[in-house]
Amino acid sequence: MSFISYAQNFEDVMLWRALKDINKGFYIDIGAWSPDQDSVTRAFYERGWHGINIEPNPEFIRQLQNRRPHDINLQLAIGDQEETLSMNFLANPGLSTLDDAIAQKHQEAGWEVNREPVQVTTLNNVWADYVPTGQEVHFLKVDVEGFEAAVLRGNDWRKNRPWIIVVESTLPMSQEQSYGDWEPMLLNAGYYYAYFDGLNRFYVAKEHSGLLDSFKAPPNFFDDFVLYRQQEAEERATQAEAKAMAAEERATQAEAKAMAAEERATQAEANAPRRPRPKRWRPKNAPPRPRPKRWRPKNAPPRPKPLCGPCTKAARGGSLAPYESWPA
Numbered sequence: 001m002s003f004i005s006y007a008q009n010f011e012d013v014m015l016w017r018a019l020k021d022i023n024k025g026f027y028i029d030i031g032a033w034s035p036d037q038d039s040v041t042r043a044f045y046e047r048g049w050h051g052i053n054i055e056p057n058p059e060f061i062r063q064l065q066n067r068r069p070h071d072i073n074l075q076l077a078i079g080d081q082e083e084t085l086s087m088n089f090l091a092n093p094g095l096s097t098l099d100d101a102i103a104q105k106h107q108e109a110g111w112e113v114n115r116e117p118v119q120v121t122t123l124n125n126v127w128a129d130y131v132p133t134g135q136e137v138h139f140l141k142v143d144v145e146g147f148e149a150a151v152l153r154g155n156d157w158r159k160n161r162p163w164i165i166v167v168e169s170t171l172p173m174s175q176e177q178s179y180g181d182w183e184p185m186l187l188n189a190g191y192y193y194a195y196f197d198g199l200n201r202f203y204v205a206k207e208h209s210g211l212l213d214s215f216k217a218p219p220n221f222f223d224d225f226v227l228y229r230q231q232e233a234e235e236r237a238t239q240a241e242a243k244a245m246a247a248e249e250r251a252t253q254a255e256a257k258a259m260a261a262e263e264r265a266t267q268a269e270a271n272a273p274r275r276p277r278p279k280r281w282r283p284k285n286a287p288p289r290p291r292p293k294r295w296r297p298k299n300a301p302p303r304p305k306p307l308c309g310p311c312t313k314a315a316r317g318g319s320l321a322p323y324e325s326w327p328a
Helices: 011-019 058-067 100-108 123-130 148-153 183-188 206-215 228-271 309-315
Strands: 003-005 026-030 050-054 072-074 077-079 083-090 113-122 139-142 164-168 191-196 200-205 225-227
Touching: 003 011, 003 228, 011 139, 011 164, 011 206, 026 123, 050 123, 058 072, 072 123, 077 083, 077 148, 083 100, 100 113, 113 123, 139 148, 148 164, 148 183, 183 191, 191 206, 200 206, 225 228
Parallel strands: 003 225, 026 050, 026 139, 050 072, 077 113, 139 164
Antiparallel strands: 083 113, 164 200, 191 200
């Protein structure tokens, strides 16, 4: 069965290529956003994986709690210390950020920004509180709109070591790369740079360096994947075709029933006895009805009397026999 990709930029395809042999793995998704739309973890969840979703937006936390009952869903932001900060929520929730400078640029571009307080903790604390002892974290995804450095500073990389790390590495709404202030942390912590997909940078822990081979090529034919939107469109088309066929079959059945009913009606009409035409009632002693006179104009000349047989013959050019020879 083909792998269904839900992620924005095929991140799940690349991760599945590297980790498909792991049975019921574990993930941490910082900036999880929607449980379905552009989700890096949904495909893994559908294959029996579970993990921790961290998202400060209350609407998306409700969605995650409804759609991901086997995950741990935390309404938090992640930084380098525990504190309360003002989150900049935008109408486009994918652009919401703790970075005030980035929020200011969005506001100047015309976006409406609503600031609300959120609780901030560290990745190290989340690991200690929610990752079971001995549980491997197979991948960590970080998408925090400019707050990546603070997120990565808040982890103890000596003991908390995800196999693969995926970090959004461009400035919001641009192709300008922005990994310079946080990549050295990962390289110094024993991670190898593996791949850049135009939006994210992938890193592999040195103790799992065998996974690097999985990142030599971008998503391609051999990954045997389909996009979720494509599959959804095909399912809708299949359903529509099935409905059309069912409607056509119902129409054919209705037409057959109508023809059968029409045939039965014809047979019934042919077999029905003909009722005699009822006679109009007249009293027994009623005089005969006068024969209606044919209409003639008032000034019409009188009709000629009909001639007898011999006269008619003579009128037609025959000879008139003597009177004595006329038949009595």
